[in-house]
Amino acid sequence: MNDLSFKIAPHILLGNQTSSRLGALASPLASRFLLILDPATKEVKAKEKLSEVLFESNLDFIIYEDMPNNPTTETLVQVLKLAKGAHIQGVIACGGEKALNLGRGVASLFNEEKPIYEFVDGDISHCEPLPLICMPTAIRDTFLFYERCAIIDARSNQFRLLKVQEGITKEVIFDVALGATLTKNQISSISLNLLCLAFETYFSTRSSFFSDAIAEKIFELMAPADNLTDPLASPETVNEALLQCGCMAALAASFSAPGPVTALTFATHARYKVSRSLLSTILLPYLIEEAVFSSEKILKASKLLGACNDNVSPDEAADLLAENIRGRIARARLPARIKELSVSIEQIAASVNDAMQLDFIPFYAKPVTADSLFDLVKKAF
Known part of the structure; x- marks a missing residue:
């Protein structure tokens, strides 16, 4: 196991x-x-709520609320221009992953004079960033603690990861009240998306006893009575539990690394606007079935998630856990096949090539190639 070296900045x-x-x-x-x-x-x-809070604290602020459904590098250019013109000193990003990533980009590159495409193409900013406060409302943000900014390159519609400065995020505020807009189906798919991310960090070569402990706690929270993936569960209870799981999954990703399904979902969404949570939900049981390369971990994960007992082999544990996940998908009435997402196998093939370019792909414990990732897709298609 890797040596443990970490710092929780925000x-x-x-x-x-x-x-x-x-x-x-x-x-x-x-x-x-x-x-x-x-x-x-x-x-x-x-x-209205945040404006009142900032006003009562005698803080000046300007608001950007015209974010498109799929922000790109050109959106980042426009918001940076707005921010520089207003001479801001800090950034507050409130919303789902797209808003938080946009906030990371603005805070990271505010003091840069180079064109942002130099950073999209791999350059790293060494300028002092602005302080950033993140307020996740859609529960999950893969790169919340990972010092990366996820963005779509407007030149090619490809997914890109910009490296941001260490310690850029100063505060992370999870508020149950701000997640009240999630539907029951969204709650179901997001919970399985978080489970997929936890699973990937658990089977990463960068995992440590600390990231494993976080992933195992997520498995425990998601085991009892399927409460997190039951669309009939009370929204108040589910959202609070999801806040904990969302925070822990992002922490686990920062101490370990995301994996191939996360890479593919980001790449596919960038090109074809396919739901990341639904795509990861569909792929999760197939990823689990291939996890027998780590017999001890697949046994433990399966037991923690309530899918098996002590008297099974690693192969049986993987199969039982995969079926457990498929049962949750069926009960939540979520799509079970990629073809249900209105995307072709040819389009997914293009996304596979994009996913293979991401820097965290090599850290998955089972070597990932374009062929092996496409084979996973074909099984789930």
Whole structure:
């Protein structure tokens, strides 16, 4: 197992109505902010609530709320221009992964004079970043603690990962009240997406006893009574549990690494706007079936998730866990095959090539090639 070396940079606040603490947490960082709001936050009146909190703390701010459904590098260019013109000193990003990644990009590159495409093409910014506060509302953000900014390259519609400065995120605020817009189907697919990410970190060559402990806790939380993937579960209970799992999955990814399914879902969404959570949900049982290369871990994961007992072989544990996941998918009435997502096998093949370019792919414990990843796709198609 790898040596353990880590530092948790941002302060994390998780609970109900925690967004009311935003002013107190932001005040020591800066006095003038750019507030990036995901359009989905309109339903919970995030603009009104956060504006009041910042105003009562005597903080100046401007709001960017015209984010497109699929922000690209050109969106980042436009928002950087807005931010520089307003002479902001910090960034607050509230919303799903797209809003948070946009916030990371703005905070990272605000003081840069080079064109952003130099960083899209692999350059690393050494300028001082602006302090960033992230407020996830869609529960999951793969790169929340990973020091990466996920973005779509407007030149090619390909997925890119920009490296951002260490410690760029100062505060992470999870608020149950801001996740109230999630539907029951979204709750089901996001929970399985988080489970997939936890599974990948568990089977990574970068895993440590700490990342494994986090992943195993996620497995335990997702085991009892299928409560996280039952679309009839109470939204209040599910959202609170998902907040914990979402935070822990992002932490596990930063201490370990995401894997091939995460890479493929980001690449496919960038090109064809296919739901990442649904695609990862479909691929998860097939990934599990191939996890017998680590017999001890597949046995433990399967037992923690309530799929098997002590008297099974690794092959049986993998098969039972895969069937357990398929049962959850069926009960939640989610798609079980990739072809149900209105994407062709040829389009997925193009996404496979994009996914193979991502820097975390080599860390998966079972060597991943374009052929092996496409074989996984064919099984699930």
